[in-house]
Amino acid sequence: MIQRRNSDLDTEERLSRDRTDLGERNLDRIASAYRELLDAIGEDPDREGLRRTPDRAARALEFLTQGYRQDLEEIINGAVFESTASEIILVKDIELYSLCEHHLLPFIGRAHVAYIPSGKVIGLSKVARIVDVFARRLQIQENLTTQIAESLMRCLEPSGVAVVVEAKHLCMMMRGVEKQNSVMKTSCLLGVFKDDARTRSEFLSLLQE
């Protein structure tokens, strides 16, 4: 049983090793910081269960921060198409996992992204990729929301962009700071979504469907 679990982990680590983007030197630095951290909280970094934790945690952090090292242009490239569409395009319920920059704890939720094209549209899966690029960094929810909206505005030059993010923050939930189920909502409205009340209310009613 234990043997099988170990070999599963080996596979997982092998797979992620092939795709290291931080470089071995930085991964080593992160791993030794985690070792130090385990020691500082009174744990024994050399005990069986923790022996490989610093390396695993470093790999995990590399993945969770890969947005810093991704090129948005490259992701979007080839997925922008010409179109005469001029209605609201809404991508709802995009899963979102990020890390709060104040506590380095996750916040988890969904993003809803809408835009009104003005000549250019983008593949739907790319919208989710854009969300990931900004979510996989140290973030605060307000900035994440704005960055998603502004990047779409830049890439597509649409008539408007609207982004709503709703998320639960583990730094509040786990530390008992706020009610367990409170959800934080942020929005960023640009272009016609900001300027035109009718467009805005159409977007809001689409969100509620």
Ligand code: ZN
């Ligand atoms: Zn926090």
